[in-house]
Amino acid sequence: MAGILKFQILILIAVTSLTSAALAQSEPARYRLDAGLDVSYIDASGHPSWLEGSAGKLRYDSDNDGLLLSRGFVDYGYRLADTLTMSINAEIYLEDFSSTLDLTEAYLEWRPIPRSANRYQLKVGAFYPRISLENSDYGWSSPYTLSSSAINTWVGEELRAYGAEFAVSRRPEALGGAHKFSLHASMFYNNDTAGGLIAWKGWSLHDRQSRLGDEVPLPPIPMIQPGMWFDAQDPFITPILEIDDTYGYYIDAEWSINKRFLLRATHYDNRTDPLGYKDGQFAWYTEFDQLGVKATLPGDIGLIAQWMDGYTVWGRLTDGIHAVDVGFESQFVLLTRSFDRHRISARYDHFEISEQDQIPLDENSENGHAWTVSYRYSISENLTLAAEWLEITSNRPAWAYFELAEKKTEQQLQLTLRMFFSRH
C-alpha cells in the first residue's frame, strides 16, 4: 500500500530531523520542520464509515477496531527572507484516495515589518480559509481534541483556497495596545465542488483532512448510480477543483483583546456556477456566514464557540429551487482547561441540514448533536498521549437507502500516542 510506504518515509524524515537537531546552533535555521506520527487504538461502534464507502459519520467503524497508524503529518517552513516564508503541510493516511503528494497546504507568506500600528500581510498559494478557531497547532491539528468539530471537520474535508489573502490589522495605541482589529480578504479558485459532501454525506466529526488531489468517496446514494438522474457524477468528490473559471472570495473581520478574547465574523462565497460540470464532478454554489468566539472564562477555563449558517446548491433552477438545494447549520461550544502537562477538553456540537428540493430518492436532510470529551498528557517534548470519547447522535433519513437505521448514536473511543519531531 502506498500509504504504508509514505509512513515509512515520514519516520525516516523524523529520525533525520532528530539527528540534525543534535547539531543545531544558535543561528536560526533556514527551515523549520514539525512532524508527527499518530498510533491509535480504536474502539468504534456506529454505521459503517463514509470513508469505507458507506455513510457513517465517524472516521472509523468496527472494522478498524484495534491498533492502527491513524495519521502522519509534516509541517515544513522555509525562510526565503526574514519577512518571507514558504509553508508546506502534508498529511499521510492509510486511506490514500489517489493523492500523490499528500499536500494539504502550500503557500508563501509575506509579513513586512510594521512601520506604524498598522500591519499588512499577504499570503499566496493553496491554504485553509480562516474559519477554524480550533486547529491552531502544527499540521492544522487541534491542541484540544483529536477529532475536529462538525464545522471544522467540514472545512478540512472540502474547503481550500487557491489564491491570495490580504490582511490589514491595527493595534491602536490609544487603547493600550491590547486591542487588535483586523480584516482579511481572499480571492481564490479551485473550490467549486465545496458543498457536495455536506449535501450528500452530511456533517461528520473526525481528524482527516482532504489533500490537494484527493478523490474522497461519496456515499453510494441512489441518484448517482448508473442510469439515475445524477449518474454523470463520479462516485467520489474531488474537493479541490476549478470548474467554471470564476473566482470565489471570503472576507472576515476580527477583534481581539490580547489572548483573552477574540471575535471573528466571516463570509464565504465560492461564486460557483451551479450548472457547472467537469470530468465527472458537479459544481456546487456554496455560501455561508460564520461567527467565532474565543474567550478566557473565570477559573482559567478556555471557551471556543463557532456558528455557521449557509447553503449549497447544484443543478437547474425550477421555481426558485435548484435540483439539489440544501441549507446547512452547525454550532459548537468547546471548554478547555490546562493543568501543567495535562489538558481536559469537552465539546458539544449541534448540526442540521434542511432540504428545499423535492427530488425523489435524494433525501439529504439531517439533524443531530455530538459530545466529545478529551484528555491529553504531554509526556515529553516528543510524546503526547491523547484519549478521546466521541458520541454522535443523528437522524438522517438517507441512511435508509443503505439499509441503515435512520436514527443512530455512533460512538468512538480513540487512544493516541503522538510521536512528535521538531527542528527549528
Next chain:
Amino acid sequence: MNYWPMRQQAVYQIGQLIAAFMMTLIAPVFAATLEISIVDANNEPVPNVAVYVTQTGATIASSPGPIVMDQRDIRFEPHILVIQKGTAVEFPNSDVIAHHVYSFSKPNDFVLPLYKGNPHEPVLFEHEGIVTLGCNIHDHMLGYIVVVDTDIFGSTDEAGTLSVVIDDNSGAATVSIWSPRIRDKELTQVVAATSKSVAFSLKEKLRPAHDPDTEAMLWPEY
C-alpha cells in the same frame, strides 16, 4: 579621526566614579525615601506600573550598562522595562524558535533581524518616550520600554508600591506613572522633596492585564 568620543567616554567614566564616590558621602545626609503606591478604582493595588521621579535642581547620575529585555515562552520578559535615557538594552532570545523584534515607536524605532540566542548589539535608547515592542513572527508578543530622563525610576511590586530615594535637599519632586492598562489622564503628582509618600488612586477601570501565565498555557501559540 575619532578620538574625541573615546576621550569623552574616558572623562565620562571618571566623572561617573567621582559622582558615585560623592554620592556615598552625600547620600546619608540628603537622601530620603519616597514611597509611591498605586491603587485602582476598586482600591486594589496595581503592580507592574512604570514610575519615575524628576526633581528640579537634582543632579542626574549617568545611565548604567546594558539592561536585558528577554524573550521567553513567546513573551517579552519583563513586559514593561523602565530605563534611563541613554541606556543600551540587550534583546536575547531564550526560546528555541526564532524571533524578529521591532519597534515602530519613533524616534526610538529599530528592527533586529530574525535571530536565536543573542547575536545582536545592544540597542541604545537616546530619546524619552514609550517604546512599543513587537515580534514580526508572533503577533501576540507585546512589550514596552519606558525611556525616562531621570535616574529615579522603577516599577510597582505586587503590593502596588515602589520606594525610591530622592534628594530632600533639592526642589519639588514630580512623580509620574505609566502602564498600558491605565486609562486615567492624570498620571503626575508634584510633591515636596521632604514628602515620605505619594499615593495614586486611579479612577478609571483598568484594561485587562497582558497575557498572564495561565493564558499563555491555555492558548498555545506556535
